[in-house]
Amino acid sequence: MKNLNQFFWFCSGVHINTLKDYPTEQNKYVGIGATIFFTALFASLSGGYAMYFVFSGDAAAVFFAILFGIIWGLAIFNMDRYIVSSISKNGTVNKQILQATPRILLAFMIGIVISRPLELKIFNKEIREKLKLSYLNGQRSKIDTLNNTFTYKYGLELKKIKDLVTERDSLTTDINRSRYLLNQEIFGDKTNQTSGQVGYGTYAKQKEEVLAQKVNRLGVVNNDITAMEGFIRQRRDLDGITSERMFSGKQLDSLANVAGFADRNWALGQLSFKADGSRELGTFLAISFIGLLFILFECLPVFVKLMSDKGPYDVALKNTEESSIHGSFKNKDYHIAVIDNVQETKIEAETERQKREIINSSKSAVYEE
Structure with missing residues (x-):
């Protein structure tokens, strides 16, 4: 427990040697640490999970997830440790709040970043269903768009096929009716369209000629329809319409498995809305409360530091800092005094040397005289 306490003291950013002298303060900083x-x-788990989806499908995905998770966790740890340790309890309340405000905003942003990947994991099942529906609707919309574009592009050809089909249906009906009338004419059935004479007479020959013309025309129409449909089918293949199919359940599962971080994040946001665009209150509150929980957890060390009273450790820390500052000034004054003494010694030595040179010069002049 002693080693564990010291580790948490280190995490809280306190001066451990000073804190050891004040047992009443130790538990507070164990909690903060x-x-x-x-x-x-x-943060490490969250960052690793996010990076795992970034490299999803790669053989080294687990390695990159672990590496980034450790780096991200250490970065958040260092930032939080600095935020808490930099708030001084020796100032006024307003000064402490002013110091803590940018740190709380930073902690708020960190909490959002940390909570998002974990929310993706918590709502993984719902996200997969939302992604499947999105991919299915996207494929349906793509096929509809291709078909509409193709219809607009080849509208004349499609209209011609439609007219030919209508003519073919009309000819088929008319040919069947003409054959019935021909049989009535040959067998002598008396109607308003037959002569009532049995045998293959003049009227029967006329009806047979009309029937032959209609059959020939039907053959031409069928050939035209076959040619036009072949052309349209070829165009559909070239434009990629024929190859497009609606996704099967297995394909949708595969697409959901390889969905990237951006798609999953979008799907998580869409869970808060119904199909008609209205707010899904239950899901929205669940996602919001999870995010707020991590934001509060991230801001908690700062709040604890602000709410705690000024204790003996804070006073001792202030005294230690002031002693260090005064000691630094004393050392600085001592170094300045030493430098001044050295400079004065140099000046005195230089003056003495100049005096000796003057005396020696005078002696030399006397000896020469």
């Missing part, structure tokens, strides 16, 4: 540590742990 533990909060910072577990926030970094959640």
Whole structure:
């Protein structure tokens, strides 16, 4: 427990040697340090999970996820540790709030970043269903768009096929009727369209000639329809319409498995809305509360530091800092005094040397005289 306490003290960013002298303060900083540590742990898991989806399908996906998770967790740990340790309890309340405001905003942003990948994991099943529906609707929309574009592009050819089919149906009906009338004429059935004479007479020959013309025309129409349909089928193949199919259940599962982080994040946002665009209150609150929980967890060390009273450790830390500052000034004054003494010694030595040179010059002049 002693080693564990010291580890959490390190996480909280306190001056351990000073804190050891104040047992009443130790548990508070154990709690702050533990909060910072577990926030970094959640950040590591969250970052690793996000990176796993970035490299999903790659053989090294697990390696990159672990590596990035460790780096991301250490970065968040260092940032949180700095945020908490930099808030001084020796200032006024307004000053402390002013110091904490940008740190709370930063903690808020970190909480959002940490919570999002974990929310993706929690709502993984619902996200997969939303992605499947989205892919299915997207494929249907794509096929509809291709068909509409093709219809607009080859509208004249399609209209001609439609007219030929209509003519073919009309000819087929007319040919069947003409054959019936021909049989009535040959067998002598008296109607308003037959003569009532039995045998293959003049009227029967006329009806047979008309029937032959209609049959020939039907053959021409069928050939035209076959040629036009072959042309349209070839155009559909070239435009890629024929190869497009609606996704099967197996294909949708595969697409959902390889969905990227952006698609999954979009699907998570769509879970808060119904099909008609109205808000799905239950899902929205669930996602929001999970995000707020991590945001609160991230801001908690800062709030604890702000809410805690000024203790003996804070006073001792202030005294230690002031002693260090005064000691630094004393050392600085000492170094300045030493430099001044050295400079004065140099000046005195230089003056003495100049005096000796003057005396020697005077002696030399006397000796020459």
